[in-house]
Amino acid sequence: MSYIRYANFYFFFALLGVLIISSCEKDLPTRADYSDYTFNKLDENGGAWKPVLLDSAAQIAIPVPEDVTSSAYMDELTDLRSSSSNLTSEQQEAVAYWTNNPVLRWNEIALELVAKYNLIPGPNDDGTYTLPNPADPGATPNFPFAHPPYAVRALSYLSVAQFDGLISAWHYKYLYNRPSPSITDNTIATAYADNRLPSYPSEGAVVAVVSREILTAMFPLEADYLAEKAREQMESLKWAGVNVNSDIAAGEMIGTGISALAKARAANDGMKFAQCPKPVSDSIKAAAFARFGWQWDNLEVPARPVGLTPLFGRVQLWNIPTVEEVRPPVPPAPGSAEYEADVVLLENYADNMTTEWRAIANFWQDGLGTYTPPGHWNRFAKEYSIKYSLNPLRTARVFAYLNMAMMDGGISCWDAKYYYHYPRPINLIPDFKTIAGTPNFPSYTSGHSVFSAAGAEVMTYMFPEEGSIFRDWALEAAISRVYGGIHWSFDATVGTQQGKNCAAYTLAVAQADGAD
Amino acid sequence: MNFNLRKGAFCSLLLTCFAAGISAQTVSDAIMMKQKEICAALVYEHGSFDHYWEGTYLRTNGTIQTVKINSVAAMAAIGLHNRVNLLVSVPYVQTKSTVPNGGFFKGAKGFQDISLALKGQILEKQLGAGKLALLATAGFSTPLTNYLSDYRPYSIGFGANEYNGRAILQYKLDKGLYLRSSLAYLHRGQTKAERDYYYNNGSYYTPWMDVPSAWNFDAIIGYWMLNYQLKVEANYVGLKSTSGDDVRPYNAAQPTNKVQFDQVGASVQYYPKSFKGLGGLLYIRQLINGRNTGKVTSFGAGLTYQFKI
Missing domain, CATH: 1.10.606.20 (Vanadium-containing Chloroperoxidase; domain 2)
Structure with missing residues (x-):
């Protein structure tokens, strides 16, 4: 009877389906997979x-x-x-x-x-x-x-x-x-x-x-x-x-x-003043325009009246005496040869986006709704603290220096962002489109680049056995923003150097704290 | 006109629905191709939305303004047997926002998923003044390209395998009026993002995202006119994810979202006697209620051609 034959056919198909479904779904971890462990040392002193x-x-x-x-x-x-x-x-x-x-x-x-x-x-x-x-x-x-x-x-x-x-x-x-x-x-x-x-x-x-x-x-x-x-x-x-x-x-x-x-x-570290009111924000923008002849503007619809934390650059630093001493040099003026070369570079990335560039842009994006770039480096610190079986004191030390260096880097980065008030690619390149979201603050320098370079310097110091892996990641995080179309390449390269410079102050403190 | 002689002349189609990355190509009609008959179809669809549901809150967003979704789907229904058909479809999808917008995001385009489905007629019998038909389908779809599913609202699909099963029941009066309804379960697998951390009511340390499975229900009233040359339908389609999170305030959607919608639509199919084997299709659809999806309005137009091998 033909109905039976069809029934067998459906049954076979359903069974095949169940087998395929059950074989290819992954576990989705929600936290680090580790259990209690023997510390690599106790740090008795x-x-x-x-x-x-x-x-x-x-x-x-x-x-x-x-x-x-x-x-x-x-x-x-x-x-x-x-x-x-x-x-x-x-x-x-x-x-x-x-x-x-x-x-x-x-x-x-x-x-x-x-x-x-x-x-x-x-x-x-x-x-x-x-x-x-x-x-x-x-x-x-x-x-x-x-x-x-x-x-x-x-x-x-x-x-x-x-x-x-x-x-x-x-x-x-x-x-x-x-x-x-x-x-x-x-x-x-x-x-x-x-x-x-x-x-x-x-x-x-x-x-x-x-x-x-x-x-x-x-x-x-x-x-x-x-x-x-x-x-x-x-x-x-x-x-x-x-x-x-x-x-x-x-x-x-x-x-x-x-x-x-x-x-x-x-x-009392100044954070409560970082998101300043519009008149202050406008005067910061006007000062940059008077100095350099350019300014960044928010292009959202409706436009946000104030960028993100214009005065974060004035927040109390951990280990750097003054923010001015780590301020990067003036970026290339729009219209200059160096700037025009960057326009060509960005248009090339946008027009010829490869799977690899896209994956890098997305992997390091750490945008809204995520743990942010500093969070990404904290995750690395967690994973490597487990890998090296650090005791709680040693672990806290890694996190403390990592986060002080990244916060100092962030403060310096924000100082540069609002001092130079440099426009984003979408502000200057006509009809430019991006694969990453353009943030609500000026372009120069790239926060990802500074955070990541500062983080990588501390991680390299704390886990010297890992060689250049952290610095390689920091470079990838930096260029990811250029692939994403939201940063100029000089935002990334200068930001990377700025992150290193900032981290040096924190590392000097770490070297003298008695732990190494 | 003997309906049984004529029915092989109509194409069974996969319905497409590209509501903001929720792709679904479903077989829900009651038409069977006879053995060695093939119906090929090319369907263009234009969808757009300027409102979307963030959870259940209907809103606009200047970052994306109006999102437009254009697709062309090539489909075929192949009569393996008078009672067993194979359906195949491959869509090409393009998404973008209208300019100006506040986000400056590049849209996406590419071949989406290949859908394969087997459709079997389980029962067909005369019941009073009409015929009762019961059909079932078992389908599978998988991404054809490595498009990025984690790029809402521009993703061209949800980027995961789907296994689906559907039961279709139709009662058709011999005079041409019919009622049809189907219920399907869409088992959706996981999609791989290009980041290895995301938030879904808590942290996830993996690039893999669960795409919620869903129930899909539809109800159709239709009528054959002009001596079986013209078919008009009004339809309702509902989809309800069985799990998932809500889009967070003013945040981008992601493949893990719980999607629900109610959609109404109408379609016209025309099979002119003077062009044997050729058919035309027009349709319109509108989401009227939803959760974590664009309030999509779509129009479609297609050509079908039926031939024997």
Whole structure:
């Protein structure tokens, strides 16, 4: 009967389909795939490293710990034995998630928040634009708009505070040398690789409090989410059997102390003035026009009245004395031979776009809705910290210098952008079209180039075994903006040099901090 | 006129729909080609939108102004057997924004996906004053080129494989009026972006994006006129993704978005007696409701030619 034959045919087709479908779908990772690990070294002298914000590692006082033979400590061990046994599956998941290097997880959380808040405010119905309001973060548009300058600044404060907090923790760890609970009491099982790191104060608690405090200051609408994350991370220290209550309490004290210092600096670093009002923005533009005879204008529909953070170039630098000393030279004037050569170059990329150029433009784009270029370099720092099994202090050091160098680079870049106020390719080349979105700020120099070169210099210093890979990536990130059609090639080449110059100041500090 | 003798003279078509990167070429009519008969078709479509739904919020955006989507699709319906047809379609798509716009983005163009579908007639029987027909299709589509799906709203397609299955039920009065409806499940795979981080209600550290699968429903009322030379139809098409995220405020869409729409349309097909084998097609469609898609208006025109081998 022919119906049966058709039925077989359909069945075969359906089966084939199921086989093909089930064989080719990929897992989609949402976070770094790593578990607790043995640190490549402990940095026992880490308490002697020079902190960034603290005057000394002992600046934040914590109580002298009870002796491990004291009854108070015995009670804590009894409590820990109970907390760390018979874990629920959620508790086990939390222990596995946070690992013995929660610095990495908190950086990952920070990047996710950057991506979540990296949304440019759209126009109102009447063609005006409303800015996010830090005094009313829940209003539309939400505060913050986590653009690259905002992101690099948030990441800087997060990692600098983590770094200082951990230097302080290391100082006390090796001052008091309280062994980890499982060494004193072998009936306590520890969930993590035993690194023999003294347990008082808890480095995990320092990181939890610092991360919660700094990220809450930067992303106020996430206060509840961050509080819950920090609570879970601190609980997981007990579920994992690695810290007793007094370890955690002392860690919290350090975390609270260093967070206050970091937040005080952030409150007065000039960022609140960076998105200046239109009259100020107009005078900056007019000054550039008077100096150079050109100006950048926003071409969006409706036009945005003020570019992105015209005064970010005046924000307090970490390691460079003055922004003027790293300001790049004047770019080629429109109409000059060098400029005309660049027009030809850009038109060639646009007209003969290859798959490779397009892929590079997209890979490094890190645009709206993503973790931004500084976020991309933080991701690399996370991945290489895992690759080299860095301890939490060493990891925080990588992030701290990386983000200070990138923020200083960003400040210098923004200084150049608004000092020179150089037009974008779409401003000057008739009928020019791009494959990347043209940002709301002047062209010269390229933020991607400066951030990436500064980031690559620090990464190369921190991971010398990796050779030239970071610098190669920085060059690719720089040229990606030219392929994308939104930057001149001199924005990229000068920006790369500017990023290197800026990073040199931070690297000089790193070289002298006692860690290497 | 004996309908059974005439019915082989009409082309079965794949309907195209290029609403802002949501490509779908679906077989949903009840027409079967007889064995060794082939219908070839060339269909041009022009779609455009100046409003789109960001989630469920209908808005305009000066960055993209009006997006225009032009396509030409070559299609063939091949009678492998009187009750089994193979349908093939290949569209070429071009997208761009009207000038001036605030984004200065280059549009995109290229061959999109090849769609293959097997269509089988399961049942056809006289029921009262008409005929009841039940058909099923199983289809597959895959990108023909490495076009970038992660370039909304200019992407020419969603860039992933699709496996679909559809059931079609039609009741046609012998006098020419018919009602038809079909329900399909479109299983969509993953598409590869050129970046390895994106946000989809959380971080994703991979270039691969899940393109949401979808249910697709349509309902058609049609009428054969002028002694089976002219067919007019009014139709409704609905699509509903089974997962996915919303476009975020004033942000670009991406392939992971949850797409939904209700679309109404009308079409006319003409098979003049004086040109044996030749047919013409005109249609218009309008999205009336949607989520994460352009409010697309489209017009199409095509020629069909039927021959025996």
